[in-house]
Amino acid sequence: MGHSEWLINRLQNYCLARRMKYSEKRLMVAIKLAEIDRKVEAEELWILLKKDGYPISIASVYLNLGVLVDAGICAAERLTQRQALYFVPAIA
Secondary structure: HHHHHHHHHHHHHHHHHHHOOOOOHHHHHHHHHHOOOOOOOOHHHHHHHHHHHOOHHHHHHHHHHHHHHHHOEEEEEOOOOOOEEEEOOOOO
8 A cells, every 4th residue: 555545545534433533634735745755844835735826724734634633644753732743643
């Protein structure tokens, strides 16, 4: 199973189990984070999504990163109480 397939399946299962909406925004945040393949702050991720022409707010990026961390799709490395670096860990 490829990385994108794993992300999609994991996100769909997480949303279904919690009766949450499976959204394109969540998927785009996850895929972009995986494409970057390094640790980034939420603001940088938001800028990269905007540069790609994807209409998303900074609030949506933060919200969806929280969901992705809870789902185990990405991880957060806390720098300060208000600042973190996000990344998609390697899958086995």
